[in-house]
Amino acid sequence: MKHKFLFALAISFTALSPAMAVTSVKNNFKTTGPDEVILHAWSWSFDTIASNMKRIADAGYDYVQTSPAQACYVGDDGGMALFSEPGDSVMGKWYYYYQPTDWTIGNYMLGDRSAFKAMCDSAYKYGVKVIVDVLPNHTAIDHKAVLPGLDNAVGGHENLFHANGFKPIVNWNDRLECTTGEMGGLPDVNTENPDFQYYYLQYVNDLINLGARGFRYDTAKHIGLPSDPLDPKAKQNDFWDIATGRKAVKGLSLLMPDSLYIYGEVLQDKNVKETEYDDYMDLTASSYGHALRNAIIGEDVYKENLLDWHHPSDPADLVTWVESHDTYCNAHESAGIPDDAIRAGWAFITARSTGRPLFFNRPAGSTRENYWGNNRIGARGNDEFFHPEVVAVNNFRHKMSGQPETVYFSKDGKAAEISRGNIGAALISFSSKPQKVKLETSLPDGEYTDAVHNSVFKIKNGVIKGHLAPFASYMLYAK
Numbered sequence: 001m002k003h004k005f006l007f008a009l010a011i012s013f014t015a016l017s018p019a020m021a022v023t024s025v026k027n028n029f030k031t032t033g034p035d036e037v038i039l040h041a042w043s044w045s046f047d048t049i050a051s052n053m054k055r056i057a058d059a060g061y062d063y064v065q066t067s068p069a070q071a072c073y074v075g076d077d078g079g080m081a082l083f084s085e086p087g088d089s090v091m092g093k094w095y096y097y098y099q100p101t102d103w104t105i106g107n108y109m110l111g112d113r114s115a116f117k118a119m120c121d122s123a124y125k126y127g128v129k130v131i132v133d134v135l136p137n138h139t140a141i142d143h144k145a146v147l148p149g150l151d152n153a154v155g156g157h158e159n160l161f162h163a164n165g166f167k168p169i170v171n172w173n174d175r176l177e178c179t180t181g182e183m184g185g186l187p188d189v190n191t192e193n194p195d196f197q198y199y200y201l202q203y204v205n206d207l208i209n210l211g212a213r214g215f216r217y218d219t220a221k222h223i224g225l226p227s228d229p230l231d232p233k234a235k236q237n238d239f240w241d242i243a244t245g246r247k248a249v250k251g252l253s254l255l256m257p258d259s260l261y262i263y264g265e266v267l268q269d270k271n272v273k274e275t276e277y278d279d280y281m282d283l284t285a286s287s288y289g290h291a292l293r294n295a296i297i298g299e300d301v302y303k304e305n306l307l308d309w310h311h312p313s314d315p316a317d318l319v320t321w322v323e324s325h326d327t328y329c330n331a332h333e334s335a336g337i338p339d340d341a342i343r344a345g346w347a348f349i350t351a352r353s354t355g356r357p358l359f360f361n362r363p364a365g366s367t368r369e370n371y372w373g374n375n376r377i378g379a380r381g382n383d384e385f386f387h388p389e390v391v392a393v394n395n396f397r398h399k400m401s402g403q404p405e406t407v408y409f410s411k412d413g414k415a416a417e418i419s420r421g422n423i424g425a426a427l428i429s430f431s432s433k434p435q436k437v438k439l440e441t442s443l444p445d446g447e448y449t450d451a452v453h454n455s456v457f458k459i460k461n462g463v464i465k466g467h468l469a470p471f472a473s474y475m476l477y478a479k
Helices: 046-051 053-058 094-098 113-126 148-153 175-180 194-210 239-243 274-278 286-298 325-329 339-351 388-399
Strands: 038-040 063-066 070-072 100-105 129-134 212-217 261-264 282-284 318-320 356-360 405-409 415-420 424-429 435-440 446-449 456-460 463-468 473-477
Touching (some): 046 053, 046 063, 070 094, 100 148, 100 194, 113 129, 113 194, 148 194, 194 239, 274 282, 286 318, 318 356, 339 356, 388 424, 415 435, 424 435, 424 463
Parallel strands (some): 038 063, 038 356, 063 129, 129 212, 212 261, 261 282, 282 318
Antiparallel strands (some): 070 100, 405 415, 415 424
16 A cells, blocks of 8 residues: 555444454565565455465465455346356356445355455465455446445435436546546446445445455546546545545544555556556556567567556556456457466566566466356466466565666567576566577576576576577576
């Protein structure tokens, strides 16, 4: 979480239900600061995450990010396919959990409250922290599916939405439309309504009490900042002050604000106030991900400027990725990139000294012809998240904590090296063909063998030589 401000923890205990009573929580978590690594366990159930927690920890992840945990729209008769077309034998859509009907813990897709608690208990046991994907910006497309408890909490259904909440966004760069209008058919919630803020914050604090230690804010750029124009129903744009613990609402404040990691999906475009959002939370480096994918697809690191983070914020405040669930699922922008090429990109961003890398776990059984693979919500994704190369670079990142980086590229743009001080280096192939490598390095002269491939590299007079397999990565350490 941002520590640019001092937070006042003014919690009203009497405002919490017995199920949300505050309990003391011991800290059993690894402390790696900016060197933390996130696994996005996309569409895994809470039970599936819990049963794989040891493997997640052993693979070097500090956080596991869940899909949305709140009550959601039940579509396709409750079918559990990741995606389906009319006439398919198993129906379902992964994105139904992005259509809230209430802000209470548990849904038919991922599991109930007790399963969420068990998952958090498992995470605590293995020193992993849980990030929950939260989305206060909108409800289900079928807003009549909103449950009575939510309507009653905000003083009636009409008070749940912005005045512009059912008006589709036309100009995405108009901040009033962007932050108060209907997005993709999803009615826009009046996030400035104190009654809603209070109700939503109870949900977030309940997640924290059960063990959550971070949040990803979906569609964060669609929730107004203090400098943004006001919806006719709003008196002030103070949602982010409430959500990040700077301010209380009706006597209730965010629990443990200094112990949480919070980042927002603020996809980059024209007239997006990245630096103002950055005052509240870390942000997604969406443009950098696009540049990295272009370099991977073109097999040329010079195709894009990979040393520029393509973002006005400090790179220490960025969540980096090769791909996200949106780039994989929506327009399938990244879904055609082979797994080994994704691993090469992952090695590149994770070996670097800054950013906070997030690994998106693709569906089990997926291929470049069948993006949905086994096509089941709740199941574990494919094995890539614990591929030996992925584990090796996750561990490399932790071991290189505090070491400065120097990035070298081969003349033909087919290979990269990230030296960390003079104690470690990552070699990465950006080519689909085997290649010889000859690069400057900061490592001392000598002979080096990486642990994954047992490949030998020789360094003489500050130059490293060896052979790289297609899209492979190698972690080298000074003796």
